[in-house]
Amino acid sequence: MASTRRILAVASGGGHWQQLMLMRPAFDGHEVRFLTTLPGLPEQFDARPFAIIPDCNRNEKIAMARTAAALLRQVLTFRPDVVISTGALPGVMALALARAMGARTIWVDSVANAEEMSMSGRLARRVAHLWMTQWEHVAAETGAEYAGTIL
Amino acid sequence: MIFATIGTQLGFPRLVTALVDLAPRLGEEMLIQTGPDTDPAWQAAAAATPGLTLVQSLRPAEFEEAFTRARAVVGHCGMGTILSARRWVKPLVVMPRRHALGEHRNDHQLATARQVEALPGVHVAWEIADLERLLAGPALSPPPEPGEQSPGQQALVARLRAFIEA
Numbered sequence: 001m002a003s004t005r006r007i008l009a010v011a012s013g014g015g016h017w018q019q020l021m022l023m024r025p026a027f028d029g030h031e032v033r034f035l036t037t038l039p040g041l042p043e044q045f046d047a048r049p050f051a052i053i054p055d056c057n058r059n060e061k062i063a064m065a066r067t068a069a070a071l072l073r074q075v076l077t078f079r080p081d082v083v084i085s086t087g088a089l090p091g092v093m094a095l096a097l098a099r100a101m102g103a104r105t106i107w108v109d110s111v112a113n114a115e116e117m118s119m120s121g122r123l124a125r126r127v128a129h130l131w132m133t134q135w136e137h138v139a140a141e142t143g144a145e146y147a148g149t150i151l
Numbered sequence: 152m153i154f155a156t157i158g159t160q161l162g163f164p165r166l167v168t169a170l171v172d173l174a175p176r177l178g179e180e181m182l183i184q185t186g187p188d189t190d191p192a193w194q195a196a197a198a199a200t201p202g203l204t205l206v207q208s209l210r211p212a213e214f215e216e217a218f219t220r221a222r223a224v225v226g227h228c229g230m231g232t233i234l235s236a237r238r239w240v241k242p243l244v245v246m247p248r249r250h251a252l253g254e255h256r257n258d259h260q261l262a263t264a265r266q267v268e269a270l271p272g273v274h275v276a277w278e279i280a281d282l283e284r285l286l287a288g289p290a291l292s293p294p295p296e297p298g299e300q301s302p303g304q305q306a307l308v309a310r311l312r313a314f315i316e317a
Contacts, residue, residue, distance in 0.1 A: 005315055018234055022304060026311035082315050106314060108307070112230040114263045130314050134307070135266070148306030151237060151270050 005030045008080035008103075010071075010094040012055060013038025015112055016087040021045050022150035023084070023108065033078050035071075037090060057089055058119075064093070071097050086110055088120045096127040106130040109138070111149055117142050152180040153286060154221035156232060159208060162188035163227050163254060166246050167205075169279045170225065171196045174203045177287060182217050184209050215239075223291055225282070228260040228275070233267060242291035246276040270303075271295055 007030050011020040017036050024032075024047075034042055034050040042050035053070040056063035067090050075083075075098050083098040084106040085091025095105040107128035109121035114135055117125075121144075125131050132145045139146035155170050157163040167185050171193050174181045180202040185193065187207065197205045209217060218224060218239050226232035228247040236243035247264040248254035268275045272294030276282045285291060295301050300308065 007315065015231065015234055018238060022237075023308060023311060025300065026308040026315060030315065084311070104314070106311065108311075110230075111234070114230065114266070115257075115259045132307075132310075137262075145310075147310035148308075149303040150307060151233065151267065151301060151303055 005081040006078060007032045008035065008074065008078055008083045008094065008098065009033070010035045010053075010083065010085040010091045012036065012088045012090060013041050016085075016091070016110055017041055017045075019086045019108070019110060019150050020084075021047065023086075033074070033080070035074060035090075035094065053090055055090060064089075068093055068097070075101060075103075082106065084108065085124070087118060089123075092120050092124045092127065095124055099127050099129075104129050107132060109133045109144070111135070111151060113138070117144065152182065152221050153177070153223055153225060154182050154184075154217045155225040156184040156209075156214070156217075157186045157227050158229055158231070159186060161248070161255065162186045163246075163248060164188050164190065165252060165254065165279070166225070166227065167193060169282055171200075171203070171205075173283055173286065175200050176283065178202075180204075182206070182221075184214075184217075223286065225276075225286070228264045228267065230263070233270075233273060236272065237294045238297075240272075240293050240296055242272055242274065242293045244274045244276050244282065244285050244291070246282070271301060 007027050011017040034047040035053050037055035039052050054066045056067040071094050080103045082104050083095055086108050087110050099105045105128050107124040109118050111134040133139050134149040136146050170183055182204045185205050185207055197203045223242045224236055225244045228245040247260035250258045264275045267273045274285050
């Protein structure tokens with residue numbers, strides 16, 4: 001039995017979060033902390049402990065700074081061994097910050113991107129140790145890893 | 152009850168018209184979320200067909216209510232619809248939008264349909280005639296129950312677990 005890992009699991013509200021929830025069996029037996037952008041969502045899925053972080057997109061530099069500050073606080077206090085995200089931009093930022101502090105990082109691109117890697121997925125390539133897509137043909141085209149899909 | 156949803160952004164009149172035509176033959180309550188398009192013929196059919204209701208859009212709570220009340224859901228081949236059907240364990244019939252018919256900017260829904268056809272609980276209507284075959288036929292199989300993992304999910308979870316515990 002592997003030793004217990006601290007896992008920080010990050011997903012924006014909506015489809016990203018739903019998909020992260022379908023990956024929860026991968027975290028069984030480990031210490032997990034969930035981060036999302038939509039208040040009320042973690043309670044709805046009984047995902048505890050959790051914290052809400054401010055959302056942001058690439059066009060809002062001030063919002064990005066606020067999100068980064070909240071993520072930094074989470075990473076410094078939780079000290080994750082592993083960070084996993086299904087998207088979107090706050091997830092990429094979480095991977096980047098945590099990797100800089102020594103965590104191993106996982107990106108699983110949203111299954112909604114059936115044609116190509118998502119915009120945030122392309123950004124995540126440089127900061128994810130394990131960079132995955134949920135579509136075999138996207139894996140073949142991008143060099144991302146494919147192991148399965150939450151569907 | 153059958154709930155049909157074509158999404159909020161693009162119309163899909165071919166699917167709406169097919170369902171409006173089919174509704175009287177099925178003799179079953181049907182709610183169709185039609186998106187931005189309107190057609191006087193649809194309204195006339197809805198007025199003449201008991202149990203057939205057309206709405207352009209639904210609020211999230213109304214969407215969830217319709218989804219959970221339905222015995223089967225019909226939609227375009229979009230991942231949002233497929234994920235919702237998985238979440239609420241509803242048999243899903245999807246019809247891919249065709250680029251040649253002006254229904255989307257390319258044919259990616261055909262590619263998606265070929266890939267999701269193998270999934271438990273997802274049934275692809277390639278042609279209009281498939282809608283009646285699927286909806287009037289024997290009960291359609293649903294997606295896996297929550298907590299029950301599909302083969303694809305098991306494989307993904309196993310890979311994540313191996314990485315986490317490495």
